[in-house]
Amino acid sequence: MALPTYITGNPTLDFLYILLNGISEVPLITAPLTGLLILIGTFVNSKKAGVMMIISSLAGAALGLLLGAPLHLITFGLFGYNSVLTGLALWSGPFVKSNKLTFALSVFGAAITAVTFMALDHALGDWFSIGGNGWAIPAFTGPFIITTWVIMYASKRFGWDVWPHPDVPDRAPMLISVHDIASGFTADQLIKDSENPIQKPLEGFKWTPWEFIKASLRGVAQVSFQENWVTGVFWVVGLTLSWQLVAGNVFTNGYTAGWDPASPLFLAGVMAFIGSAIGAAGAIWAKYPVVEIKAGIHGFNQVLVMIALTSFLPLTWVTFLYAILATVACTFFTMPAMQNFFGRWGIPPLTGPFVFTSWIALLALPIALGIPAGIGWGRP
Numbered sequence: 090m091a092l093p094t095y096i097t098g099n100p101t102l103d104f105l106y107i108l109l110n111g112i113s114e115v116p117l118i119t120a121p122l123t124g125l126l127i128l129i130g131t132f133v134n135s136k137k138a139g140v141m142m143i144i145s146s147l148a149g150a151a152l153g154l155l156l157g158a159p160l161h162l163i164t165f166g167l168f169g170y171n172s173v174l175t176g177l178a179l180w181s182g183p184f185v186k187s188n189k190l191t192f193a194l195s196v197f198g199a200a201i202t203a204v205t206f207m208a209l210d211h212a213l214g215d216w217f218s219i220g221g222n223g224w225a226i227p228a229f230t231g232p233f234i235i236t237t238w239v240i241m242y243a244s245k246r247f248g249w250d251v252w253p254h255p256d257v258p259d260r261a262p263m264l265i266s267v268h269d270i271a272s273g274f275t276a277d278q279l280i281k282d283s284e285n286p287i288q289k290p291l292e293g294f295k296w297t298p299w300e301f302i303k304a305s306l307r308g309v310a311q312v313s314f315q316e317n318w319v320t321g322v323f324w325v326v327g328l329t330l331s332w333q334l335v336a337g338n339v340f341t342n343g344y345t346a347g348w349d350p351a352s353p354l355f356l357a358g359v360m361a362f363i364g365s366a367i368g369a370a371g372a373i374w375a376k377y378p379v380v381e382i383k384a385g386i387h388g389f390n391q392v393l394v395m396i397a398l399t400s401f402l403p404l405t406w407v408t409f410l411y412a413i414l415a416t417v418a419c420t421f422f423t424m425p426a427m428q429n430f431f432g433r434w435g436i437p438p439l440t441g442p443f444v445f446t447s448w449i450a451l452l453a454l455p456i457a458l459g460i461p462a463g464i465g466w467g468r469p
């Protein structure tokens with residue numbers, strides 16, 4: 090089976106592949122149909138987010154082309170997905186105000202993320218494997234979070250209207266940390282000897298199987314900062330239909346192509362939903378704020394962890410359970426820790442919990458499970 094390629098020589102077709110693959114790579118899979126369905130699902134929830142998704146995917150690819158990056162990597166979508174997330178976070182996401190300045194920041198950030206991607210991909214792909222003494226690990230969404238954190242933190246020094254008023258009760262859920270919550274409550278509103286607030290049930294709300302399913306679907310949609318369970322359905326369907334085109338117009342499996350191009354296991358949509366459901370269930374058990382759980386805030390990092398560890402590795406019951414373990418760890422430790430840490434500076438953890446959880450899990454694999462580098466995710 091030949092390697093997937095999206096260089097056709099037809100400018101219109103190559104343009105569409107650059108755009109759609111850049112979007113489909115947000116959940117770490119290259120498949121034009123997946124990218125199209127994710128884009129449609131985003132427009133269903135927010136036309137502003139859909140437009141920014143298109144602009145930012147093309148901005149990252151354009152700068153990659155301008156700087157001479159290999160064309161096959163650009164048409165494959167590798168210069169688009171981090172840029173998409175940066176553009177969404179800096180304008181149409183829930184973090185900053187949407188105005189002319191943040192639009193300019195988002196386009197600039199989307200473009201410059203391509204440079205961050207090249208730097209981090211080189212560092213993780215080459216430095217760790219020099220002389221054959223190590224192995225590469227994927228950059229994942231690391232370029233997005235690094236670029237966006239820097240721009241967000243820098244913008245706090247601007248004299249322009251960028252950030253919402255820092256009134257704790259009205260803060261966007263993704264910006265709330267344990268420190269933020271504690272600072273907005275009196276002692277009798279906190280659990281004894283704890284910074285955690287006493288969680289009061291939402292008036293008129295009750296967890297039912299359907300409410301849980303909708304919260305889990307919102308967790309999938311929140312990968313692109315969309316709080317809409319219908320958008321989540323488009324994501325799950327799109328991930329399931331992850332068809333990848335290879336030389337000779339043969340379709341292969343975008344989900345398992347890294348280690349078995351002929352695999353019939355189109356399970357990315359299922360894994361995304363499982364990851365989000367684990368995050369939601371864990372958040373309910375840990376008594377995280379119900380408003381955050383309903384919005385899907387405690388699902389999107391877990392979605393990416395499950396997809397990463399079941400698509401970059403040969404899928405067996407052992408690797409599946411390993412991915413479940415990493416997703417649980419992300420829910421209870423990495424995400425709340427980073428939410429608390431970055432919340433002290435008033436910036437969100439974004440997909441940092443996913444990135445750090447997955448990096449640790451992958452670096453441990455050659456020893457923990459005896460899976461050698463070079464299968465789907467690295468090289469000796």
